[in-house]
Amino acid sequence: MSRARQVAVEKREFGMQRRALLGRETERRALAALVEQAASGSGGAVAVHGSPGIGKSALVAEAAARAAERGTRVITAVGVQSEEHVPCAGLHQLVHQLRDGIDDLPAPQRAALRAAVGLADETVPDLYLVGLAALTLLSDAAVKAPLLVVVEDAHWIDRASLDVLGFVARRIESDPLALVAVTRFLDDRLTGAGLPVLHLDPLTDEVSGELLDSVAPGLGQQVRRRLLAEAAGNPLALTELPVALRAVGGAYALTPGPLPLTERLERTFTARVSRLPADTRAVLLLAALNGDGTMDECLAAAGRMLGTAVDTAALAPAVDAGLLEPWGMVFRHPLVRSALHHAATAAERQAAHAALTSQLEGQPDRRAWHRAAATAGPDEHAARDLVLTADRALRRGGVAAALAALRRAAELTADPSARADRLLRAAELALESGQCEAAAHLLGQARSHDLSVRNRGRAAWVDIVLVEGSAQGEGTATAELAELAVEVAASGEPALGLRMLWGAVLHCFWGEPGPAARRRIAVAAERMPVDADNAGVVALRAYCAPVERGRAALESLAAQLDRWSEDADWDQLLGSAAVMMGAPALASRLATRSLDALRARGRLSMLARALCVQAGGAARLADVRAAQLAAEEAGELARETGQPLVHAMVHAIRAQVAAVCGDPRAQEWAAEAERTALPGGARPALAIVQMARGQEALCQGRYGDAFGHLLRVFEPADPAFHPWLRFYGVAELVEAAVRSESAEAARDVLRELAPLAEQTPSPALLCGLRLGRALLSPPDTAEQLYREALGAVPVDWPFERARVHLALGAWLRRHRRPAESRVVLQAACEVFDALGASAWSQRARQELRAAGTSSPRQDPVAVDRLTSTELHVAQLAAQGLTNREIGERLYVSPRTVSTHLQRMFPKLGVTSRGELGAVLRSTTTYVEDVG
Template sequence: MSTLFGREREVATLEGLVDGVHERGAALVVRGAAGIGKSALLAAVTERAEAGNLLVSTASGVQSETHLPFAGLHQLLRPMLGAAGQLPARQREALLGAFGMSEAGDPEPFLVALAVLNLLGDTATDRPLLIVVDDVQWLDGPTTEVLGFVARRVRSDPIVLLMALRDGHPTSLDASDLPELRLTGLESAAAEALLDAQAAGLSVGMRWRVLSEAAGNPLALVELPLALGAGAVTAEAAWLPLTARLERAFAVRLAELPPHTRALLLVAAANDGHDVADALAGGGIVAGAVLTAEALAPAVDAGLVELREQALRFRHPLVRSAIYQKAGRTDRLAAHAALALVHERDPDRRAWHRAAAIAQRDESVATELEGVAARARQRGAIPVAVTALRRAAEVSEEPAAGAHRLLTAAELAFELGRGDQAAELLALARPSVLGELPHARGLWLSEMLGEGRNDGPARIHRLVTTAEAAHAAGDRELALGFVRAAAIRCWWSDPGWEQRGSVIALAERLAAGDDDPELLVTLATAGAVERCADVIERLAKIRHTRLDADVTRLLGVAASSVGAFDLVGDFMESSIADLRIQGRLGLLTRALSTQVWRQIFCGDWAGAVLVAEEAERLARETGQPRRQASALGMLALLAGLRGEEERGLALAAEGERVLGTVAISAVAALIEHARGVIALCAGRHDDAFGHLWRLFEPGDAAHHMIWRLWVISELAEAAVGAGRTEPARRAVAELEQVAARTPSPLLHVGLRHARALLAGDAEAEALYQDALGADLSRWPTARARLLLTHGMWLRRRRRIQEARVPLRAARDAFDVLGLLAWGEKARQELRAAGETSDLRVAPAAELLTSQELHIARLAASGLSNREIGQQLYLSHRTVSTHLYRAFPKLGITSRGQLRDALEQAAPGYTSRD
């Protein structure tokens, strides 16, 4: 433990996590430069954990294993896999399929991650568990993704997850919000003590030089004196980066080793495993002789490698790197060729080593790598598939075949949410793309990558033309993709009916029938006004039909696009349930985002908060910034409605930050809608009008032809308060023309409200009665707001007794809905009308955190902790912890009391104003 000199604080931090694991789980990233002492620190805390009777599981990344899917995860979980049989069937199949231990068709990566989380939680039931992962930067991508997923969810489990990685190597953990412990160089006193303990006989000049060049790096303090003494680090080398100097320090020892030992070490450095037998077999092929473990003895004596049972391990990753880099190119090719023979029975390893052993293009190698990609996709290891296809393209003999492989890799990268990588692969493919369909595939991907751009009618025309070409070439699915993209463009910016009509006409030609979900989505997004009646009629016909998750999600999107939010739930609830079971979190995020608006407009505000928070978290985890920005906008609006103005504005600003410079008018409109409602609830009518008017102003980044239909009542209310009724009347008049062509429910609800608000005294009474007389049973929020404004109108005309009736009804409705800001407005109006109101007492359910309430609702519906965990992608132990905290807040002691406790969410009343 010599490298732990001066690390008392860091050791105490890690030991504190281990000692506290009985009360709370934790995850920590240990980050620092090469040789800074990460491994020694992890070894020290591992020793402490074993002495404290914790279970310990360890894994370490190996640079040559980064292309083997889930290799690191298998290393970590190998001792626990015997318990995998206790996992739910889909999780078990996904996990074993990821390891190639069973057949699994395209398992979802997040289903694998949930299986790992539950397996670790079950393992930690009897004894707390310490998981130590070193050299994370060299783990395969799928393993790193799973570790990030687990790390965000272990707080309620007796699990500590420590992950160490080297600076300068990007990983998926970089963008996470996990806590970090950054290791820097030792302070002067500790560095001197370590150097003197290792090399006491150094001259004053040499000692000063080592301290200066090592800069507190523990490995350098140990190795540089040896290298300087052997002449391996010269004055010229002093200008090299420290890592390079350390590699040179290790490499110099190679020259003193026998040729067979050097060949054996090179093969071991190139190998993607630690097995001694593999290294001996490969080394023997390179050396042309049968080698035994005796050939490793000189390397062991030189302190370069260690033998542990049947495993050969390098003393430090820099040793492996030094050996590989020191070898000539011809020797490296020979080492990989030998390993390809050694791994003849493992097609993935063989293919990677064959690819590393050639200096020219080879179609047979490219074909093998395509097989690697196919198997990686079947196991849910999409990043590995992308890497394999890119390498396959590099060694392809025919440019067109290489372009096809690059296009496939780019499409997979896009599915992962890695737009930059997809764009790079697409750019590499373009010069060699031949044929109409490959060209169309490239255009389709380019369209998806430029989703935030809005180039107007010209772009829509190109999309329609390309869709027609794809259809003529025989690819209906690709053609439908272009039609859908064109329809979305029409949703963002109205190019006029001529172009929107051409999009719809092509969609109808390609549709499988009138009720084809793809067609209904296109009708709703390209013809939200003109074809609204058709969409609603067709949705109403099939609303109770049992369909699969993809179909119902599309139908829910169609309903929301035409403002029929009262129909959205009929489709989205079943879609969300299926997507949860399937582990398709990317699509689940989109479905949740659509569901939120149904809940907001139809009055389930508590549910809306839960779903919006889950959508934001999942969008962040699945790399969907547009969806995350939308979810933040929804949460901003919800915060404003609860009177949390400061929080709402912060959430809106965060939504803009996440969206960045991408111009997506629908998201900009949503965020301005949220800001307008926040200002309206705070009584800042001028600000509210300014934000909401942007949706109506052509040319503004937040202008949206459809979204404006849904905020007309808020605009009218802000306009009355700000004294700016004339522009609001113009907006209403314009939307009256729209309403004459569409039965969009939310538009008509809002227009009836706006007409009454903006009318003169002679017409207002009749308009309010007309608005209140409409069927608002599925629009409770709209009804409550209408009652409030009607009561306010009556009071301002000194019809006090009459005013109290709608104001009381509004107050009670807002209280039930949990809309605190508007509930307070109703109380203020009642006070002005001479009537006091009891203060609203928050129901017990509102004392719960969002996640506690979500879990309590699911538990009340009869789901077990494991079933809830599967739905929310949490461990069952985490679910149990949240319920344990929720029970006393609800004043109950058992699960059987949950339903009644939650049903009593209607407010009680105690004290007077």
């Protein structure tokens, strides 16, 4: 962006008459408060929304000028329609103004940001890493002086830049930094960023009249009434329609009929254009089509169009007509640009684009788009240029820009095979950017052509992901996809084959394709021509056959702990596969292994999934603190990265954790998860919800309710049924059944599951079956079975051991052996206390009181007073990480880290970060001792 353009933006409308701000006192105070808040050290963001001409820019320009007068630095970016598909073009404008701080960024962030804005010819690792870099750059600048970031015409900012700005806006509450986005449209790019909205309504009749009288005094009453009616409270209309009335006799300003206001205003500008000289009209059209191009480009292109030299003198008539600002080739209002675009014929626009193409030899992306716009029919050269543009956009993290380029390239492609290939690639990118409807449409277009084996595989993968989380997938089609994946991998596309197989396995996880389809998918996984130690293959085989190939699958998963993997995306699936195997401790360790790599690469969507697995493993281990910590971060990231099913899983896990620790929010979390999971038949989330409800009811002594909730997970016809996750609910189901006179139903469940235990060493299944048999056994064999259940619990599952202790202690008490019962009940109570499983602690204390003793309720340890985020910050600070390093890990600013530390010190009773380690170690040591 040229300096002249920046100056123009800063001056836009603020230099106009102050009367344009009549009637905006409330909005002015709101922006002033935001700017003052940033100057005081705490930031915020807002989207200023309203129709064209409503006074958005004037309002923001006044706030920016006042901020600058008081020492706040103001930087501005402007969205331009023709650059909407240039990735990170808007971000580049901001970064350019803060370029002196780029070298001070941590190396990974510096490299990512430089690549994103085109300062380095490297691939952007992930757009979220770019977001962290932008956050750090802005935060560092704001430390030197409070900072106001203004994004004008945000509805035309490219998607990648808006994603980055949304990322920043959610994380600046502790920084002296304010962000204001000015927009006509509140599309998902802004609402998804969570910005509060300051909506500008039309001016009242009284204020409209005052404004009109100030710009056009002496109007006749009839004309005045007509202008007020046509303007409908729009300040731009109130100032421009009288000008049009004087200039052209009102022909365009007061055309009869229900003409939309925006079009009426465009006509007022178009009328002035029609009276200009030919060279002026040509330069204006070129400027309208050239976005943020230079004056030299437009003048040279005009000369090519007209066949004669054109210089800056051609701009003077446009300035005199009130279309251009006097300080450069800048339109007085965005409607001037759109008016010029609409007024030109298709042939005139094509000629202008062709002329611009000839002036952009060193700018391949802009040149490619202008060349495509100058083309009426198929043109393979133009299509190839756009494909290259898409490749460059992807290297810079611009998925949406690449998608737009590929869609246009497909339109320009005549060859059916090449067209199908480009449509499928566009469909894949549409999926990646969350545009499912666009992906489905592009997929349909691609399938109208004959597809190669490879492209059939790609199409099948897009199709399967479009219905991820739905139980509607037909088993035969899912199995055929898995078999096609093997064929594609064998043909030299192993990465695509694995991705397709993963699509098939997703249906085994989220839905229920049936045993026959599962067997075919498992066979296909075994046939994949990929190294047997590959993390993706190991995970997928465990997913689709956790029982049939249980022993080998569990051994392969455990072996992955000692292997280093280059692919963190596949690596994070290992933990999820261990969950399917019923090995929660292994799942937590495997999921944790991938976290650092995913954080470093900015893979926040995959990080959300890995944290969800970590939270789920910790919840099943009843490690309440670890589960809450991982679940909170996973939920925030799942929401930010647009993964509703992962978000539903996190809510279900939170319900499970709340049930374990007696938190009344368990029902709230369960209902929230169910609202998302039930319509799509997402069985895993529904199963966890029912187990959470069952555990809550069990701990409250509502045994009949508990049995009803838990039985649903074991009924194949129920939406909450899940063939593998049910392993985790066996013991609770049996206990609830025994205490609600439904023991025979529990015996049926054990008889059904017993053969599975002969095929798999699943810890969850084996522990559940052993404890279940003990609970159902007669007195003469019960004690021995309880002891065997206790001996079978893995050493890394203290909660399960404590649960068996509780069951054994209760049995001993009922059989008049109180002294022995007190020993095991006290052991159970201590473990439950240490883990934070308060609901189970209460059950153990009730049994101890019945056994003739008491166990004082433990006061919450210091760390339990912290929020999950504060605990995470404390853990990292205790490891010796600086605020900046913690910010890198958690994707927040260093000042936000500082704020968390200041809030947590009084809660922990410490005065420095050097004391954190001792506080945290004391809690961890106690858990290990009693476990």
